[in-house]
Amino acid sequence: MEDAFGSLRGLVVLDLTQMLAGPFCSQMLADHGAEVLKIEPPGGDSTRQFGPFHPEDSLRSHGGYYQSVNRNKKSVVLDLKDKAGRNDFLALACQADIVVENFREGVMDRLGVGYDALSTVNPRLIYASVRGFGDGHGGSGASPYANWPAFDIVAQAMGGLIGITGQDKDSVVKVGPGVGDIMPGILAAFGILAAVNERHSSGKGQYIDVAMVDTMLALCERIVHQYSYAGAVCSPDGSHHPMFAPFGLFPARDGIVAIGCVAQHQWRTLCELMNRFDLRDDPAIDNGEKRFARREDITAAVTGFTVRHTKAELIELLGGKIPFGPVYDARDIFNDPHFRAREMLPCVAHPGLNQPLEIVGIPLKLSRTPGRIAHGAAQLGEHTDEVLARVRAQQS
Known part of the structure; x- marks a missing residue:
């Protein structure tokens, strides 16, 4: 039995997620001590076959993609399509x-292991789903696109993020990392912990409903208030800020x-560092x-200042000052x-x-009950016998 650690030790999570959003959520819980059981079909999570693979990897159990969001599980x-597996x-x-699951709406219900069925046998169960457009179980109205x-790219597009990213309205671009997956995963983890806290007083579980598109809209909150308050439709601002100057990228x-x-x-300090005292003292700015x-x-x-210096020179000139x-x-x-x-590049x-x-480390630091990376991603089915033997022993 592995040593217990972290602020979430004692919690048991059944993780039926794949791709990025759901696995990122459950990995956050695992990083802080929850026992996360990744439930995989007989062929395994399809992302096990996503690269990159190290050229010396003799097993190819999984590549870098899978490793990066399935550690500590x-x-x-x-086989949930089989009666014995469902039991x-x-x-x-x-x-x-x-x-935690991120199938399309209705998949778990058709298998007989959806929220209604599981909450009946375990009223304390907290059930979280991450879907593109949400789920009616969450308490709000069902989306017409349910x-x-x-x-990720669909969430970025319809949630407003792509519409404000790029050089101008005719050349929009997606954001580099999969924020349309990662942010919903973070919110799902937050929702789960909020429900765990509430369960201490009520003794009851509940459904956590996260829509990827909703999360992107929340991330882009300014496009809502700028439209509702001022009638302004935001468009891309390139590499600079829509309200502040200087604020952006410079060569x-x-x-x-x-x-x-x-x-x-801050502006006055920058002017002094650029030897532009005329700008520092200009009443027009x-x-x-x-x-x-x-x-x-x-x-x-x-730009006229930065372009004359290397990045290393600018670090010396500006680092820590502005x-x-x-x-x-x-x-x-x-x-x-x-x-x-x-410790953001642990091995x-x-x-x-x-x-x-190396994989990316744990960004959330707790002083008294820190998370840790106990082990990397498991091989397919590595813990099946151990876990099923334990649950059967507890049943008897």
Whole structure:
């Protein structure tokens, strides 16, 4: 039995998720000590076959994609289309605290293991689903698109994120990482823990309903108030801010850097560092509103300074003095001491390899009950016998 750790130790989670949104949610719970049983079909989660694979991996149990969102979990193979598999799952659900799934609406109900069935046998069960357009069980009205399948890019598109991302309204782009999956996963984890807290007083579980598209709209909150208050339809602002200047990306001699000056004292400091005392003392730009009105001139002035220096030089000149940071790629991140100091590049053992590999670490730090990475992603069915033997022993 592994040592218990973290603030969520003692919670048992049945994880029927795949792809990114659901696995990210359940991994957050596992990172902080919950026992997460990843329930996989006989062929395994399809993302096990997603790359990249290390060239020396002799087993190819899973690639980097699967490893990155399934650490700290146990793998249990059950065929929910088979009566015996369903019975085993129901036995697990009777003893579990939480179920997380991200199938299309109705799939779990058709298998006979949906929320209505599980909450009947275990009224304390907290059941969370992450779907493109939500689920009627959540208490709000069902979406007219409830049966539509969705991926990250659909959520980004319909939730408003893509519409404000890019250089202009005619050249919108998706956001690089899968935020249309990751943010719903984070919200689902928050909802689960809110329900766990409420259960302490009521003794009852409940349904947690997260829609990917809703989450993207919440992420883009300003497009709602700017439309409802001012009738403004937001469009992309390129690499600069729609309300502040200077605030955005600026070219260096060997790359790009980010600079943001919201307060006047930050702007004055930047002017001094640029040796532009004329700008520092100009009454025409002595507050944020005036600066934004002259944003093209401000941007040009800062660009004229940054483009003459390398990123390393700008780090020396600006780092720690104003809100500033260089734009990093993965190589830069691996070489920056911040990420090692913050344990954001931990190594895990990978089946089929003689060397550990880095994965992204745990960003949420707790002082007294910290999370940890106890082990990497499990091989398919690695814990089936152990878990089923335990649940049958508890039944007898």
